Amino acid sequence: MANHRLENKVFLALLLLVSIAFIWILLPFYGAVFWAVILAIIFAPLQRRLTRRMPGRPNLTATITLCATLLVAVLPVGIIGTLLVQEGANLYQRIESGQLDLGAYLEWIRERLPPSLQQQLNRLGVGDFQDLRERLSGLLLQGSQFLATRAFSFGQSTFEFLVRLAVMLYLLFFLIRDGSAMVARVRNALPLADVQKHRLFTKFTQVVRATVKGNLVVAITQGTLGGLIFWFLGIPSVLLWAVVMTFLSLLPAVGAALIWTPVAIYYLLSGQIWQGVLLTLYGVGVIGLVDNVLRPILVGKDTKMPDYMVLISTLGGLALFGLNGFVIGPLVAALFMSTWGLFTEREEAAVDDHRPAA
Secondary structure, three states, X not given: OHHHHHHHHHHHHHHHHHHHHHHXXXXXXXXXXXXXXXXXXXXXXXXXXXXXXXXXXXXXXXXXXXXXXXXXXXXXXXXXXXXXXHHHHHHHHHHHHOOOOHHXXXXXXXHOOOHHHHHHHHHOOOOOOHHHHHHHHHHHHHHHHHHHXXXXXXXXXXXXXXXXXXXXXXXXXXXXXXXXXXXXXHHHHOOOOHHHHHXXXXXHHHHHHHHHHHHHHHXXXXXXXXXXXXXXXOOOOHHHHHHHHHHHHOOXXXXXXXXXXXXHHHHHHOOOHXXXXXXXXXXXXXXXXXXHHHHHHHOOOOOOOOHHHHHHXXXXXXXXXXXHHHHHHHHHHXXXXXXXXXXXXXXXXXXXXXXXXX
16 A cells, blocks of 8 residues: 555656646747637537537548638638738837927927916926826837837848748647547546546636637727727727727737827817817727627636736736737636536535535
8 A cells, every 4th residue: 555655656747847848848939829728619619519510520620620720710811910010110110200209299288288287287397297207208219119029020021930830730739639538538537526527627618619609709800990980080090999999909908098098189289179079089989889789699607707807917918928818818717617506506405515404
């Protein structure tokens, strides 16, 4: 018995060390692996439908699903990313050449504020926009410079990018084709009851799809709608502002309003009343309502997280993982809440079982 326990401990220690070493090896490609898993989960229903229609042909169905993934998810992101980098480079050149002076716009807005409001701002110590001008101009310059440098660095790291893309697509094919068998092996290896394993994996799949669809689809929809109204009003760098609104829409409570609200105020103060009114009504009545209409449909009540949890997890994920953190952060938070929910239900059920009957 003692030897058996020792063997189990040694084996578990070896299993832990090997797992850590394997994760360490995968770290350079964690983004490719992460998105391969996410896309495989999202497109798994399509794979199952194709398998039912074409049984016994797993390679063909996996190839069709992979092609659908490329057309729906991968290629549009690549095209938009390339155009965004070009927009950022153009914006950086305009700022460097002095064609775009954000400080001048702020000073222009301050001069057109009502005298009473200017006096109130002076009492609060924010009447002088010089510090705000420098901060906003610096942020805009840094952001556009980052996008401009991406255009240069992309040419230098094209090979690395292509390798990671190939790794993602290669892994995605096998996850699509053999995903069910892999999940079954992982379920069998977990030392949990069958009911708990079933609920945990079901919850995991629901959370992944709800997080990606609920957050990304809603954000993309809001960014697209914002880009359309900017294009209609003739605002330059439409694609850049649409992408910025998309990212900001991932954050609850603030969202795309951080972009379209200052533009609407500018229109109203400059005498372009109908443009300002149109943008305000469109922002509140169309862009603002997308979250209330689409998110319950895509996410559902069971997996919807509180706004404060989405905000904190998104910012934390962004700080730790970069752009991937927009998905990783809310996903980890949702899984955290789901797992603790299962644990709480199990403990409550155990207490009910030991409670004496009345």
